[in-house]
Each structure stands twice: as structure tokens, then as C-alpha cells.
Amino acid sequence: MGHYLVKRLLLMIPTLVGILAITFAVIQFVPGGPVEQMVQTLTRSGVAGETVAVDTRSLLKGQSGLSPEELGQLKALYGFDKPPLTRFADMLGNFARFKLGESFFHHQSxxxxxxxxxxxxxxxxxxxxxxxxxxxxxxxxxxxxxxxxxxxxxxxxxxxxxxxxxxxxxxxxxxxxxxxxxxxxxxxxxxxxxxxxxxxxxxxxxxxxxxxxxxxxxxxxxxxxxxxxxxxxxxxxxxxxxxxxxxxxxxxxxxxxxxxxxxxxxxxxxxxxxxxxxxxxxxxxxxxxxxxxxxxxxxxxxxxxxxxxxxxxxxxxxxxxxxxxxxxxxxxxxxxxxxxxxxxxxxxxxx
Known part of the structure; x- marks a missing residue:
């Protein structure tokens, strides 16, 4: 019984990490992230109450008035200035201490x-x-x-x-x-x-x-x-x-x-x-x-x-x-x- 319990507890770790890794990897390829949304908000212009859509890809290339330094500051604000593996490792370390991070939009833990x-x-x-x-x-x-x-x-x-x-x-x-x-x-x-x-x-x-x-x-x-x-x-x-x-x-x-x-x-x-x-x-x-x-x-x-x-x-x-x-x-x-x-x-x- 004790051997089974220890084995199951140890198996939870790779299972949990695997689920988080798959989700984290999918997130990297999903367009319209928080940086892109913020860039679009900052560079959006309106005429007579109408909003003009902006191509987020061109925004990230600095083609809509934002300098590379400003884009870098936005990425650092949301933690995207680090490589994906580094961010994933940092996230796992925080989760191990039950530090779940802070919401980008609610500004709460x-x-x-x-x-x-x-x-x-x-x-x-x-x-x-x-x-x-x-x-x-x-x-x-x-x-x-x-x-x-x-x-x-x-x-x-x-x-x-x-x-x-x-x-x-x-x-x-x-x-x-x-x-x-x-x-x-x-x-x-x-x-x-x-x-x-x-x-x-x-x-x-x-x-x-x-x-x-x-x-x-x-x-x-x-x-x-x-x-x-x-x-x-x-x-x-x-x-x-x-x-x-x-x-x-x-x-x-x-x-x-x-x-x-x-x-x-x-x-x-x-x-x-x-x-x-x-x-x-x-x-x-x-x-x-x-x-x-x-x-x-x-x-x-x-x-x-x-x-x-x-x-x-x-x-x-x-x-x-x-x-x-x-x-x-x-x-x-x-x-x-x-x-x-x-x-x-x-x-x-x-x-």
C-alpha cells in the first residue's frame, strides 16, 4: 500500500508538468496575445467614432509608430522578453511555491x-x-x-x-x-x-x-x-x-x-x-x-x-x-x- 501510494504521488509530477507543457506550447502559437492587444490599443485610431482595425503583425514589427524600445518595454511588462523555456521554468518554480502569478487584465493575483x-x-x-x-x-x-x-x-x-x-x-x-x-x-x-x-x-x-x-x-x-x-x-x-x-x-x-x-x-x-x-x-x-x-x-x-x-x-x-x-x-x-x-x-x- 505504501509503495503504491509513493508511486502514484511520484507519477503525478510528470503528469502535471506534461499537461502544463502542452498548454504552454499551444499558447506560444496562438495569435492575439496580450502584447499584440496592448500594441493595437495604443496605436488604434478612430474617425467620426469609427475604429480602424490595425494589423497586429505589422505592429509587432514596429511599423505603426511604436519604436523597438517601446515594444521591448511592453514585452518586458508582460514577461515575454525571455525565451519560452526560461519562462516555462520560471512558471513551474512559482507554481511549486503556489505563486500563481498576476492577471494581465484584472491586475489581481x-x-x-x-x-x-x-x-x-x-x-x-x-x-x-x-x-x-x-x-x-x-x-x-x-x-x-x-x-x-x-x-x-x-x-x-x-x-x-x-x-x-x-x-x-x-x-x-x-x-x-x-x-x-x-x-x-x-x-x-x-x-x-x-x-x-x-x-x-x-x-x-x-x-x-x-x-x-x-x-x-x-x-x-x-x-x-x-x-x-x-x-x-x-x-x-x-x-x-x-x-x-x-x-x-x-x-x-x-x-x-x-x-x-x-x-x-x-x-x-x-x-x-x-x-x-x-x-x-x-x-x-x-x-x-x-x-x-x-x-x-x-x-x-x-x-x-x-x-x-x-x-x-x-x-x-x-x-x-x-x-x-x-x-x-x-x-x-x-x-x-x-x-x-x-x-x-x-x-x-x-x-
Missing amino acids: VGVLILDKLPVSMSLGLWTFFLTYLICIPLGVAKAVRDGSRFDLATSTFILVGYAIPGFVLGVVLLVLFGGGSFWQLFPLRGLTSDNWAELGLVDKVLDYLWHIALPVTASTVGNLAVMTLLTKNVFLEEIRRQYVYTARAKGLSESAILYRHVFRNALIPLITGFPAAFIGAFFTGSLLIETLFSLDGLGLLSYESVIRRDYPVVMGSLYVFTLMGLVTKLLSDLSYLWVDPRVSFEEGGQ
Whole structure:
């Protein structure tokens, strides 16, 4: 076990560096970087309120009024005055000390930006996570016990229809129906809280928050129900059809005793092992379309804007954090097998 844990931790380092290296290499060939954008802004001219586009390639050659010294100062400002390998090595050294750099456009630390946007994405992600597990596991068990019944058919139809509808499309439908579109205005259109939230009492604050989060969480959750529900159903069906179940029935045990004392414990193994990754991942869930649709300023919107604006410190810093968390949660998922089923072995030839 200790040998396996050390090996996995050591493998995380080249994996993390490899992902960062590939992304960093791609960035070097993407046009319209921060230097080019700043040069274009400085040299742009307007006539009668109309903006004249400028060729960024000619700008970088100093053909639009900026001297080579001024271009050099701009490159030094954004850290592009060093060779790519040197910049990559410096970035890895800073990341090792959890110094994620400073945003080119927000003029804030990347870590501060992520922490500022995190509560919004956490609200959306955690509610989606808990509702998915609270609905899918009981529903999947009920479908497995009633396999082939009308209940099984009706619920399968419902969850598959929900799975086929993209979350942002469902969000638009919910806004039209219940957000003051063409029918009823039962829920607010934007934000997590009202403007006067600070003036409300504790109970009113909780109710106001739930009122605002209802539609975006519904739009995010419905599409996640199908996979977890059908996985739960199939796992329980497989366990119900095993020989030990028939033996337990032959001994006279009730169906509820068989289900909850024997089947439930064995069937939950593949479900629980995915729990750590799903739970920690919920803290960093950022749905761009859902956040944009409901005007939620979270990590999804931050990542999208960073890519569009070529805010490389935010892109690389957030990628580093999310990749590191993904590798750690994958390790926790593997280790959770030992907690759920001690028979699992990570030694050579033990699996």
C-alpha cells in the first residue's frame, strides 16, 4: 500500500508538468496575445467614432509608430522578453511555491481571483452534487427492484429526456416559464442574492439565496440524473442476480433484509468510490453557459474570459490548480476502494 501510494504521488509530477507543457506550447502559437492587444490599443485610431482595425503583425514589427524600445518595454511588462523555456521554468518554480502569478487584465493575483469566483461555482456545484446523489441512488434502487415495470419505464423516459436536453436550453425554458419571460415571474433572473441581501435577517437571507439558486441548480441537475441513476440501477441489478441472493432467499430472509444487509453494501462500492472525485470536483465546477445565462460570476465565466482575452497567467494558474485537484481526487477515489472493500490490493498482481 505504501509503495503504491509513493508511486502514484511520484507519477503525478510528470503528469502535471506534461499537461502544463502542452498548454504552454499551444499558447506560444496562438495569435492575439496580450502584447499584440496592448500594441493595437495604443496605436488604434478612430474617425467620426469609427475604429480602424490595425494589423497586429505589422505592429509587432514596429511599423505603426511604436519604436523597438517601446515594444521591448511592453514585452518586458508582460514577461515575454525571455525565451519560452526560461519562462516555462520560471512558471513551474512559482507554481511549486503556489505563486500563481498576476492577471494581465484584472491586475489581481490569480489565487485571489479564483477564491473570489469560487463561492459562486461552489454554490452551483455542491447543490448539483448533493441533489444528484440524493435523487439518483434511491431512484436507481427503486428501478432495480421494479425492473421492467411501468414505474421503471416512466422514470427511464423522464431522465433520458432530461439527459437529452442541454442544461443551457433547459435554463432558457425555465427562465421563459418562471423567470418573467412570457408566463410567470416566480424566480429572479440573475445573481445569487438580492440587492438588499445584507439588510435581511438570517432566515430571509437563506430563503433569498434558495430563491435565486433554484433555477440554475435545476438546469444543472436534470442533465446529470440519467448517468448516475442508470449506473445505480445496473449495479444493483447485477448484485440482485448473484448466487448469494438466491441462497439468502432459500434460507427465508425477507426481501428488505437481502436488499439492505447484503445487496446494498456490495452494490455501493462502485458508487462510493466515485464520491471523493465528484465531491471535491463540485467545489471547482464552473458551467460557462449556466453562469452566463443566469448572470453568475463564477469560475466558468472567468476561464472563458481568460482564454478570449489571452490572460495567460489566469489560464495557466487555474489549469494548474484544477489539474492538481483532479490528480489528487483520482488518487482518493482509488484509495477509497480500500475503505469500502478491504479485499482490494494494490500490490503487483493483487488486483
